[in-house]
Amino acid sequence: MIAGSRQTRAFLLFLTPSLVFLTVLFAYPVGKVLLVSVTDPELGLQNYRLLIENAALRRVFLTTVRIAGLTTLIAVAVGYVLAYRMHTAGERELRLIIFCLMFPLWTSVLVRAFSWVTLLQSNGIVNGILIGTGLTERPIQLVRNEIGVLIGMVHVMIPYATLPIYAVMKGIDARLPQAARSLGASSLQTFVRIFFPLTLPGIGAAMILVFITSIGFYVTPIVLGGGKVVMIAEYISVQITETLRWGLGAMLATVLLAIVLLFVFAFRRLTVLREQGA
Amino acid sequence: MLEVVNLTKRYGESYALNDVSLSIEQGTFTTILGPSGSGKSTLLMSIAGFVDPTAGDIRLNGRSLLPVPPERRNFGIVFQGYALFPHLSVRDNVAFPLRMRRLSSAETERRVSEALALVQLQDYADRFPRQLSGGQQQRVALARALVFKPALVLLDEPLSALDKGLREALRGELRRLHRKVGMTFVLVTHDQDEALELSDRVAIINKGRLEQCDDPVTLYNAPKTRFVAEFLGKSNFIPVRKLGVDGAVVRLQAGGVVLEHEQAGDATGAEAVLVLRPERIQIAPEGAPVGPNAVRGVVEETSFRGAEISVTVRTEIGTLLARAPSAHPFVRPAPGDRVVLHWMRKAGYLLDSADGTEAAGSG
Ligand SMILES: Nc1ncnc2c1ncn2[C@@H]1O[C@H](COP(=O)(O)OP(=O)(O)O)[C@@H](O)[C@H]1O
Ligand SMILES: [Mg+2]
DSSP: OHHHHHHHHHHHHHHHHHHHHHIIIIIHHHHHHHHHHHHSSSSSSHHHHHHHHOHHHHHHHHHHHHHHHHHHHHHHHHHHHHHHHHHHOOHHHHHHHHHHHHGGGGSOHHHHHHHHHHHHSTTSHHHHHHHHTTSOSSOOOOSSSHHHHHHHHHHHHHHHHHHHHHHHHHHSOTHHHHHHHHTTOOHHHHIIIIIHHHHHHHHHHHHHHHHHHHTTOOHHHHHHHTTSSOOHHHHHHHHHHTSOOHHHHHHHHHHHHHHHHHHHHHHHHHHHHHHHTO | OEEEEEEEEEETTEEEEEEEEEEEOTTOEEEEEOOTTSSHHHHHHHHHTSSOOSEEEEEETTEEOTTSOHHHHOEEEEBTTBOOOTTSOHHHHHHHHHHHTTOOHHHHHHHHHHHHHHTTOGGGTTSOGGGSOHHHHHHHHHHHHHTTOOSEEEEESTTTTSOHHHHHHHHHHHHHHHHHHOOOEEEEESOHHHHHHHOSEEEEEETTEEEEEEOHHHHHHSOSSHHHHHHSSOOEEEEEEEEEEETTEEEEEETTEEEEEOSOOSOOSSEEEEEEOGGGOEEEETTOOOOSEEEEEEEEEEEEETTEEEEEEEETTEEEEEEEETTOSSOOOOTTOEEEEEEOTTSOEEEEHHHHTSSOSOO
């Protein structure tokens, strides 16, 4: 008994710094945001009602979900191919791919977004190549629209999509595909019926990670969307800093957080169920 | 019939397999036995088609298998660690090879039930591999490898992940299964008891080379190399020099003692090594009347091993290990006792010194 309570006390003591840290820097501000969303300009749920009633707001939401969704699909598809390549690559090629994946992570998102603008604009390299090879006569509009935002966001998200999938592929027993082959499966059948199903948890993890990150993107849509593509994070920022509708901004932030938590929770459920074999 | 012809596999500068030739008769149980890292899995995976040999050939009924991809070889494989598909139920694991062969669903179902019954897992069809014990997983792997009636069944250390009791029980089961289905089994193991008990023929490999391939009795009684003699249980190795031949009897000089030996053996040179299994050496009290091969010595150490007792004796021709039944009514050797070790003329086996010195240490 005594030892037990002393252990508990020691445990709490060790936990205190992180508890304080979390309270001050996380729980308190989030609580405050929640509070503001139902008290500004007056007590009530009127801010949340706007989500249903206000068409502009709904459009921002839809744009955000659409762009985040498309980014997720494209980044995870590209990430899967890359991860598979890494899985089958020799040591030198693997190191090269990892370098190319990690290098952009050390560059600021802002710099990368502006680089894409110079590449994608009407007189940029990409349009130059498209016109030069005769694929198109006039420059294609690749920035200041959703295409530009998608390109920029997919680029940022590819490492986040690739690495979880690669980790899962690494964990697959190399004898399983061999077993499938020995039992009469062609390499395509082996991929479809054995390898791919075993990588589904990696795909799930990558999708969740990419989606919850993309849904809050701020810099990339501003720079590559050129004011034409407004995602929710930018909209919140405008409410807070320009129109000063703090209640509305707080409501949107709360909804964003709720969506993210929902996905994280759903993912946890999914993986727990898998592990239990249900 | 499966023939492995001068098979060599090199990884960089090192040889995983070095000029291995072996033939395996239809319907037999052949075991590839060797220490860890000796190239057993490489040999098995070459037969399966997952390792490309550097040189040599593998033929089934006269036709080379090298151009045939693994999925067309029609061999059932039980992998080391079983390699059951974790996302498929036991039933779907066993049905997998039949689905790949596009059998009708009725036929698939019938064969799956049959295969599961064969390994006594009828009641586990809906479980997933992780819900099974090691022994049950092993049996699912067997069912999956047998269900499509393969031309050959390859098993890579199927029992080594299991604990001792279960391993021995499954050994008997494997033997019965082989008799029942009548297919050709090729098993890889590093466990000598497993090899001796299960196989019609045992191929012993060491450092990528085939040392000897024979039936278990020949291997045990007439090892061709010191490695084989040492790997299959303990042996005494007595360096001898041939003095002369009297009909069937060879007279040998060992230290200051003249020994008599009567059995062919492979030794041709004047210098040889007499291989003597400990259980072939009798222990008698000093002064007891004994036969031709008798050496005197002092007991150094004894160890009780249940059914038998192991006795290390320092003799005039070196330290020898002998074994006696522990129930022996007269012999109760204790350290310090003066004893006589003796053996029959046919008890040993003569090796050339060159073969005999290949492996290090003595039994
Ligand atoms: N893919 C490989 N690359 C390099 N060396 C290998 C490879 N596979 C096996 N070897 C080497 O070949 C030798 C034989 O290996 P293996 O056939 O797995 O032995 P065993 O199954 O008898 O334990 C070992 O020395 C091992 O290190
Ligand atoms: Mg092995």
